[in-house]
Structures are given as structure tokens and as C-alpha cells.
Amino acid sequence: MLDLKNILYAAVVGDALGVPVEFAKRDTYYVDKMIGNGTWEKAPGSWSDDTSFTLPLMENLVEHGNYEQLMQKFEDYMFRNKYTPDGQAFGIGQGCAKSIRNWSINHYPALECGDPSVYANGNGALMRLAPLAIHLRNVEQTKYRLELTRNHTCLTHRHPRSVMASFIYLEILHFLLNGENLTEILQKLPDHLKNNLQNYPEELNEFKKFSAIFQHGFKQTNREDIKSTGYVVDTLHACLWCVLNTDSIDEAILLAVNLGDDTDTVASITASLASCLHQNDCVNPEWVGQLRNKKLLDKIIDQFVEMEIKNSD
């Protein structure tokens, strides 16, 4: 049975395991437990912007809020430290920070807050969107799923490459949540996207940036050829490579955390993919127990899961 709570906590665990070694060079460390200090000098179990942007999304879906209301919640995080483990926002990427300034200072409409520049293709939209895939898991109309995915991405990242990354990631999650096999999903996805993206020619044109993922033998790519930076193209490749090369949620998370560079985001997205794939596995409960501000996590995750279960009855 689909354990939505496990999926949502796995992502927070990936984030928290990665925080102390964010930006560290590969193979200069090895993480296999919840440690503290490091890059941000935080206590063990501290989670970062990845989770702090995901929590408002869940809350907004529960409240049936619109995009403007979601941007307001992002602003509450960045300027008022809401949705944080210890009352301090840290590690916000440039793309997300700029979009929030566009919202609160420049008063842009929510859907125009994301930077449309080719230089603004960080992984800051991808990192928060797993709950949207959960919310849309029973929606059969592909075009509707893609439209919502696009809009949610554009709040912070408006370049078609970032939107394409979200299309790929959320459609993979969608099919995994519906019990499909990952290898088969990767085989069918290029045609599936081409058939459903006629109205998105600019996004479709970016598909080539991700084509390696769908090539036979991608799983066998050498570790040194997998980049784990915050560039959305690198991130998506790294996360899928981690999931393809492991057999459990914990193993996938640790492989991701130890790639170096954008460790928290790569591990968090990897955790979402791995937990949707391995539905009979659960993320290490000891790590979940070590997460900081568990009260806030429990509150928002419980409300979201409760709504999702009610909706699917």
C-alpha cells in the first residue's frame, strides 16, 4: 500500500542528511548517519530550503490556496523564518530568492515571478514538487497534470528547461505512484511527453538536454561522469542515476548524499523518487526521529496526508 507519509518524510531525511556536506567536494567525506555542524553549522537533523519550500506547497494544497497565496507563504519563509527547523531561513538559492523579491517588492503576478533567463535553471522548483505529484496521482488527464506542473514551476523558475525538468520528474513520479516499473517508465516517457506537449514547443525543444537519462545504458554511467550540481539538468540526471543503481530508499539517499556538491537537494529528490519506487520499503525511522522541529513537520504532513487519503476514498 502507498505510504504517503513515508514518501514525504524520506525527502526531509535526504535534505537533512545532505545539509552538513552541502557544497563539499566528492569523496572528501562519507556520510552514513545524521551529523551536525559542517557547511551551515547546524544541529543534526536540520533541514533546509528544500523542505521549507515543500511545506508551504503541502499547506497550500490542503487550504485549496491559489498561486498568490503560495507565493505569500514563500515570502513568510524567506522574510519571516516560517517553515524552518530552528527559526532561521538558510541556504535559499538565487532563483527562489529572486522570485520572492519579485513577488513582495516588485509586486509581479505569482505566475510571472520566476526568472525566465537561461542562466536561472537551478533545481529550486524541482526540489519542492513531489507533493504535487502525490496530489495529482489519480488525475488521468495528462494535459491537466502538465499544466499544473508548469504553473507551479513558474512561480520560481520560468525558463523552459526548468519547466521540462519538472515535466519529466513529475510524470516519472506519477507513473511510479501508480505502480509502474521504472525501466518501462523511462522507455515510454520520451514519446509520452512528445505526444502531450504540442502546446509547449519551447519546453519540448529542451528535451534534448535530458535525453541521456532515456538512453539504454544510462544506469551504467560511471560515477565520475555524474555531476551533482544545483543545475537542474545535472540534478535530475544524478537523482535518477542514484535510484537506478540502488535497491532501497536508504541506499539511494546515501549514494546521493555522498556525490558531493548540492547534496541536500540531490538527496531529497532522490529520496522522493526512491520512496515512490520502493513502496514496500521505509526510510530509516531513526533518521526520521532525529529530524528537527518534528512538531511542524508532523502537523503539515499529517494534514496533507489526511486530505489525500480522504480524496482518494
Ligand SMILES: [Mg+2]
Ligand atoms: Mg537546501
